[in-house]
Amino acid sequence: MPSSLAARNVTHRFGEIVALDGVSIEVAPGTVTALVGESGSGKTTLLRCFNRLIDPVGGEVLVGDRDVRGQDPIQLRRNIGYVQQHGGLLPHWRVLRNVALVPILHERPDARVAAREALEMVGLPVAQFGARFPHELSGGQRQRVALARSIAATPGVILLDEPFGALDAISRAELQEVFGELCRRLSVTTLLVTHDLAEAGRLADQVVVMKKGRVEQRGPLRDLVRSPATQYVAHLIERARAGLEALLA
Amino acid sequence: MKGNRWILPAFALAFILAGRNAVSQADTASSQKRADGNTRRIAVASKPFGESYLLAEIFAQLLESRGFRVERRPGLGATEIAFEALRNGSIDVYPEYTGTGLLAILHDSLPDSVAADPRAVFSHVARRFADAYDVHWLPPLGFQNTYAIAVTRETARKYELRTLTDLARESAHLTAGFTPDFIGRSDGLVGLSRVYGLHPRAVRPLAPAIKYQALVSGAVDVIDGYSTDGLLARYNLMTLTDDRHFFPPYEAAALTSPRLSRDFPGAVGTLTLLSNRLDEPTMRHLNQRIEVGREDVARVARDELSDLGLLGASTVAPQAGGSSSSGLWDYLVDRRSSILSLAARHLLLVAIALIAAVLVAVPLGLGLERARGAAEPIIGGLGVLQTIPSIALLAFMIPLLGVGVIPALVALWLYALYPIARATYSGVRNADPEAVAAGEALGMTAAQRLLWVRLPLAAPIIMAGIRTAAVITVGAATLAAFIGAGGLGEPIVAGLALADTRMILSGALPAALLALAVDGVLALVERLVTPAHRRRFFRRQKATGEARPA
Numbered sequence: 001m002p003s004s005l006a007a008r009n010v011t012h013r014f015g016e017i018v019a020l021d022g023v024s025i026e027v028a029p030g031t032v033t034a035l036v037g038e039s040g041s042g043k044t045t046l047l048r049c050f051n052r053l054i055d056p057v058g059g060e061v062l063v064g065d066r067d068v069r070g071q072d073p074i075q076l077r078r079n080i081g082y083v084q085q086h087g088g089l090l091p092h093w094r095v096l097r098n099v100a101l102v103p104i105l106h107e108r109p110d111a112r113v114a115a116r117e118a119l120e121m122v123g124l125p126v127a128q129f130g131a132r133f134p135h136e137l138s139g140g141q142r143q144r145v146a147l148a149r150s151i152a153a154t155p156g157v158i159l160l161d162e163p164f165g166a167l168d169a170i171s172r173a174e175l176q177e178v179f180g181e182l183c184r185r186l187s188v189t190t191l192l193v194t195h196d197l198a199e200a201g202r203l204a205d206q207v208v209v210m211k212k213g214r215v216e217q218r219g220p221l222r223d224l225v226r227s228p229a230t231q232y233v234a235h236l237i238e239r240a241r242a243g244l245e246a247l248l249a
Numbered sequence: 250m251k252g253n254r255w256i257l258p259a260f261a262l263a264f265i266l267a268g269r270n271a272v273s274q275a276d277t278a279s280s281q282k283r284a285d286g287n288t289r290r291i292a293v294a295s296k297p298f299g300e301s302y303l304l305a306e307i308f309a310q311l312l313e314s315r316g317f318r319v320e321r322r323p324g325l326g327a328t329e330i331a332f333e334a335l336r337n338g339s340i341d342v343y344p345e346y347t348g349t350g351l352l353a354i355l356h357d358s359l360p361d362s363v364a365a366d367p368r369a370v371f372s373h374v375a376r377r378f379a380d381a382y383d384v385h386w387l388p389p390l391g392f393q394n395t396y397a398i399a400v401t402r403e404t405a406r407k408y409e410l411r412t413l414t415d416l417a418r419e420s421a422h423l424t425a426g427f428t429p430d431f432i433g434r435s436d437g438l439v440g441l442s443r444v445y446g447l448h449p450r451a452v453r454p455l456a457p458a459i460k461y462q463a464l465v466s467g468a469v470d471v472i473d474g475y476s477t478d479g480l481l482a483r484y485n486l487m488t489l490t491d492d493r494h495f496f497p498p499y500e501a502a503a504l505t506s507p508r509l510s511r512d513f514p515g516a517v518g519t520l521t522l523l524s525n526r527l528d529e530p531t532m533r534h535l536n537q538r539i540e541v542g543r544e545d546v547a548r549v550a551r552d553e554l555s556d557l558g559l560l561g562a563s564t565v566a567p568q569a570g571g572s573s574s575s576g577l578w579d580y581l582v583d584r585r586s587s588i589l590s591l592a593a594r595h596l597l598l599v600a601i602a603l604i605a606a607v608l609v610a611v612p613l614g615l616g617l618e619r620a621r622g623a624a625e626p627i628i629g630g631l632g633v634l635q636t637i638p639s640i641a642l643l644a645f646m647i648p649l650l651g652v653g654v655i656p657a658l659v660a661l662w663l664y665a666l667y668p669i670a671r672a673t674y675s676g677v678r679n680a681d682p683e684a685v686a687a688g689e690a691l692g693m694t695a696a697q698r699l700l701w702v703r704l705p706l707a708a709p710i711i712m713a714g715i716r717t718a719a720v721i722t723v724g725a726a727t728l729a730a731f732i733g734a735g736g737l738g739e740p741i742v743a744g745l746a747l748a749d750t751r752m753i754l755s756g757a758l759p760a761a762l763l764a765l766a767v768d769g770v771l772a773l774v775e776r777l778v779t780p781a782h783r784r785r786f787f788r789r790q791k792a793t794g795e796a797r798p799a
Contacts, residue, residue: 051690053689053690074692074693074694075692076692077689077690077691077692078691078692079692082687082690082691084683084686084687084690086683087683087687088683088684088686088687088688088690089684089687090681090684090687090688090701090702091681091684091706091780091782092705092706092780092781092782092783101688101691102691102692105691105692105693105697133781133782134782135782146687149691150691
């Protein structure tokens, strides 16, 4: 079941540095929201609040209308998919076992079956890839495995932290396609961190632009383009447009 | 007697020669009747130098000839170790010198009027030892073995040296080679400097085994020896007169534990048979047979007891073992069974200490990963332990644990902890951070992250730490011989004391081979615990010369 996500007036500090400064967002069940901003904008910090890798100092974080602070972090994380920039596959486990990790943690007897299905879903046939070790895959294949791992236990929510950030352009486009297809088929609530506005626009229903721990603007990309709320948002859009035009020229 | 050899201290090679068996067999019958109904063996020990080995062997054979069961603990550390072992009853008797007792143990001095009188010193020392430690001196054996400051005849002529006063006058031109023991002792160089004003140009610490060669080859100009050293005569060296009577009398006598007279009253009487029977020329001759003639200690001891008429009819014909002319290979082949049993014992010491260290240090390293603040202080503390010299650590053990196997195991165990704990901690702490982070984000518990991710990824590093510890332990275990734990250190210690290179090598070569073998076996274990992906990777690389393409 997809769950809604919400952050209400969330504040967090690392020592003296303010990472989140009264951030509020809403993500409707089954939709995709992209957090966009440069390094230090607080987007990853906000993402990590939802599975309690970070407990913010102020505000409320809700998953499925329940405050995460009342929930056991281990159980919470097992019910939320997670993909990080460099995959984080266990190097000493074969691909199939890596994908079966969360079902194994749930002690599901059909963990391998679930893993098999997830692998097929990201376009990696088990017969060919299931017995390989992560180092025997390309970067794009590794990220596909990480994606498969995040959905193998059919969670209601997936969090993705720059999942395509370390890939070359071709792998990146391929993976974005796989991801878009997954989102359509699975109906899972998705929160995606990226620094690329174009990627955010292509994959997300809602884009949240962040800067220095605050939300600059949120809404569908179309709305942001039509009426940017701040100069920073306008600047981001301008830059993305210039990049695209330079490519076409 | 071979079956339970591993529990008993293995005998130094010097003592394991044919003939000894015959003596003890001949005495088995009488031992049934005698031995005071006591099942315990009398532990006869020595310090690690030739004359001490010889006197201890004479004690041991004499006791055996009267039906006592004897356990030999030759070559115990130095004075402090041997005395502490005697005091707490780990050993029963060893040969000691009154001057050493006075200065090194009592830290005492006597008025000049009596300090030069051997009888006065003996009665003073004997009384003080009995009062303070309940340790007893048997009547003196009949000779003194004082320090002998020696130079070559050539040096003596060149600088006109006859006395220590002469030496002090010229000392600014001379390089001294003294045993480390002598350099630090108040009855050694410290006192000589005070009383005579002796200040050599340089002082080099030299092992007893090499100091005579260093002197003869001209590397040093003056050395400390003992007045009964056989090598003094062999090299025709000049002993300088102690014209101010600085050195106290060093009368040799058997020093006995509090338990000996209680448990074996007959043994005290037996050892007293030796009182006043050994004079200085005799000792110099016997020492020369050992140090220069490379004769076996057990045989020299038996000949002397026989000459003294103390062995009775059980004397056996001397055998042709231990001749000085055979080469190293023949020597090793001759002694292969004792070398094998010493090596087995050595390996056992290493294995027990290492396994115990693994059982403690690996969980410790894993635990510290969860308590990183405590990690550096604790691992650093284990590191400091490494810097304590082995001999000092072994000496600390004696008041707590006595001598023998247990304190040696504890010391080896302490030394092995550091490399293993350090490797375990570093290995688990640095295990692939992305994989660990993913494990946490997907809901692994701390224990699962440790056991499923960190530990398998760290396994090769932990094994490398264990291999390091194993090789260190094989080396350190040679020092266990100093506190009577046996092993391949025994021929090394005895060989150093007797300046017998073949004997040293008969311990050192097998120890080196053992270190290589242990390292090799653990390398195989390391392969087995290496995570599958790395093993595959390496195999492929080896087979094809490159990693498999993605």
